[in-house]
Amino acid sequence: MVQRKIEQNPLLILQDVKKLQTLEDGIFRGMPNLTIIYISHAPSLSSLPQQLLHVFLPRLKILRLLHTGLEELPDLTHLGTKSIIHMVDLENNKIKRLREKSIDIQTEQLLLDNNELQEVEAMAFWGSQIGKLSMKGNNQLKHLDPLAFKGIKSLRSLDLSETGITHLPTVGLEGLETLRLVRTYSLKVFPSVYSFKNILRAELTYHYHCCAFKFPRLHDPKEHKKHEDFLKSMQSGKCSEVTSPSPFPNEIQAGIRRRKRRSGE
Template sequence: MIDLEHNNIRKIKTKQVSNVKAEQLLLNYNDLQVVEEAAFAGSEIANLSFKGNYRLKYLHRRAFHGLQSLRFIDLSSTAITFLPTEGLREIDTLKLQNTKSLKVFPSVFNYQFLKEAWLTYPYHCCAFKFPWTHNRGEYEKHSRFIEQLHEACDSRNSTIGHVFKPYDDPSLEALFHFMPLNASLAINDEDNEIWGDRNEVFHNTTSASFPVTTALCGEIYRNYHEVKCHPAPDAFNPCEDLMGNWGLRIPVWIVALSACAGNLFVVLVIATSRFRLTVSKFLMCNLAAADLCIGLHLLLIAAVDACSIGAYFNYAIDWQEGVTLSFYEEFEILKSAVLFLTSPIFNHGSSSKN
């Protein structure tokens, strides 16, 4: 174990931690701000921890390029806004607790062997339950890759081996690390043959000028539902849409539009009336204005739901922590206070007339 905690390290430059072999490297609670490209190139580190580097904001997208044997990484309590995928594809444990700056989680298809994830937002765990909804582009790429694997496996039934070029479609290049989990490949440079775990031989007959990968038939699917993700979504942070279903969505729109139109009409009528503004009319106008605010708030929620149908958890973090919702929350508090103070006066005036 290499312990470099509390050492006031501010920057890790390219290849500054190279050719290091360690079971664990601790860089916790330093003053790290920058990790450059290929900072750990050539190293073999199983556990890597950056916990407590509160000013670590710039993490190069290829910061872990060339790092081998990594199985555990902890980026908790940092200020990163982007999580690299290169170099992290084979990790089985990921920790990103108390990292509120990271609002966008990468596609789960970038983590083939992940077993456990400790994240900041419950909505990020929805990515493991609904990978298609979370990132449809990556899902479609992965689906095309699976289709190519199936074609290769089908062709193998009639030939000794099937060698194909996945890079005919450049969009598949980033996904071609997905190989059968039960396959073990070894390349013999002397006779240019590829051996599988069932003593099957696949002869490489393709020109060396093209990238070539041999697919072994077997279990080629990864069930991301089995990944243990924390904190799990709950009733207050669901993966489902805001309204849940159309049986609720349609009445909400009707109520919101009716509240806005009706109360706006009352406010305009009283405000433009030629008659003297009495106390009762003023209180009635105040009540209508308060109800109008409720209608506008409900209309805003309905609009957000309409814009995020089927993928609310992808927008939930920005929505809940955004400026718009904060403004409306403060506005609602002010409206409720005014309504609470003026309602007794309105009720007292009505009782006096009776």
């Protein structure tokens, strides 16, 4: 167990605390200069007090709870800061479900990799501002509600690699720039590429997923026709310089990457 404070950058670190079962409610109160909370390798820590993080930590930049026995998502809905948190890292725990409106936070990165996620309910991230969201390695994650990402703001990067999802929701992902679906073999059908108008990079499992980006006319004829009709209407108006028939310029298409299965997979 290590607890350390530095005058300029106060830190709270608890590492390799095998017997730690809980944290006292109110432990973070009166610590306005706290910048980092780091708790790792605490397998007996299965739950946290409901109001543990109902606290104002104006300078908090990093919150990491790793390799613990946590089965429920910590309640972050009343965690107050003066600016966007750089990282909320909840990797390698035992979190099983993300409930409706259970996440309300402003962070550059929310990492939920290698938990035991089975379900993400509708509007789980409602009101949150998250730049990068990663849930890779949750191979039990099969139920991703069609409205799971509804209400999320500023999401630019999403990683659902090595999960068991069978469909990819598009609501809330309109502004996505980077999408990773590596070794997600359960996802057979890729949604309309016209749902991802800002996409710059995609790493996908099957080669035919990539074809959806390279040949949108064949993948989604109906939406492609709508797009062409829109361009024609633009050409007949003030924006006559718009000529591309595809929503994805060649330089973006060239950035679409595919991952082939290794032999024997």
